[in-house]
Amino acid sequence: MTQLIPDDVGLFVRWLIAFGMFSARYLVFAGTAYLVYYVIKRQEWLFMKIQQQFPHRKQILTEIKYSILSFLVFATVIIGMRVVNNSGLLANKIYFHLSEHSVAYFIFSTALIIFLHDAYFYWIHRMMHHPLLYERVHKAHHLSKDPTPWAAFAFHPSEALIEIAFVPLIIYTIPLHVAALVIFGVWQVTFNVIGHLGYEIFPRNTIRHRLFKWVNTSTNHNMHHKFVRCNYGLYFSLWDRLMNTNHAKYYETFDEVTTRRDEGFEKLKKGCIRN
Numbered sequence: 001m002t003q004l005i006p007d008d009v010g011l012f013v014r015w016l017i018a019f020g021m022f023s024a025r026y027l028v029f030a031g032t033a034y035l036v037y038y039v040i041k042r043q044e045w046l047f048m049k050i051q052q053q054f055p056h057r058k059q060i061l062t063e064i065k066y067s068i069l070s071f072l073v074f075a076t077v078i079i080g081m082r083v084v085n086n087s088g089l090l091a092n093k094i095y096f097h098l099s100e101h102s103v104a105y106f107i108f109s110t111a112l113i114i115f116l117h118d119a120y121f122y123w124i125h126r127m128m129h130h131p132l133l134y135e136r137v138h139k140a141h142h143l144s145k146d147p148t149p150w151a152a153f154a155f156h157p158s159e160a161l162i163e164i165a166f167v168p169l170i171i172y173t174i175p176l177h178v179a180a181l182v183i184f185g186v187w188q189v190t191f192n193v194i195g196h197l198g199y200e201i202f203p204r205n206t207i208r209h210r211l212f213k214w215v216n217t218s219t220n221h222n223m224h225h226k227f228v229r230c231n232y233g234l235y236f237s238l239w240d241r242l243m244n245t246n247h248a249k250y251y252e253t254f255d256e257v258t259t260r261r262d263e264g265f266e267k268l269k270k271g272c273i274r275n
């Protein structure tokens with residue numbers, strides 16, 4: 001990120017820019033989702049809500065507070081990488097001209113970091129649920145039993161550090177075009193917001209579809225917040241399936257939520273639901 005800024009800009013200004021960019025991304029993606037689902041369509045779409053309730057203001061403020069703390073940590077790590085780069089100790093492998101590698105490599109490397117991040121998230125997430133780490137590291141994220149989009153980055157600073165550690169791991173080992181990192185950043189925030197949306201947006205047949213059954217749904221992560229020791233995955237259902245960690249009632253809940261949603265929309269179309 002900071003390689004895109006002119007060289008003569010000081011570290012503190014770079015840190016502010018990095019913090020501003022993380023915050024702006026959060027504000028645009030989480031803010032838009034919140035505005036649509038929790039403000040504009042709050043009453044009209046209530047039948048769609050996974051858990052049939054709305055969180056208190058205090059929970060939302062806590063989610064925002066921890067997210068801002070996370071961005072402070074993220075920005076510090078980004079600047080730390082800049083310092084390492086400047087010192088000549090270690091050079092990252094980010095490249096800026098597509099011609100340096102093939103287009104096929106660009107597509108492959110983008111898909112690879114998404115796949116690797118999914119595995120990284122699953123295993124660090126399971127690790128953070130260990131009793132030795134849960135209270136001190138991960139509990140802050142679980143303060144929301146029914147999360148809103150604002151919970152997408154609501155981590156304790158120690159968890160934020162573990163989460164962002166994936167970035168130095170990849171940029172020092174895998175040649176990545178800067179656009180691959182931008183795509184990864186957009187993909188990550190999109191899935192994070194969907195997971196914490198509190199509403200199911202995937203079609204009813206998703207969990208039985210040959211291809212899309214491998215995608216994690218909003219219901220899946222919502223159940224993680226409600227029941228805690230299940231559904232640890234992020235983007236894909238691969239690791240929860242392999243490790244048999246999905247909640248026993250995940251499919252049943254997904255069916256209930258999507259059936260209720262689709263029937264509600266039918267009634268809405270016919271004008272049977274009034275505000």
Ligand SMILES: [Zn+2]
Binds near residue numbers: 125129138141
């Ligand atoms: Zn968790």
Ligand SMILES: [Zn+2]
Binds near residue numbers: 141147151196221225
């Ligand atoms: Zn979560």
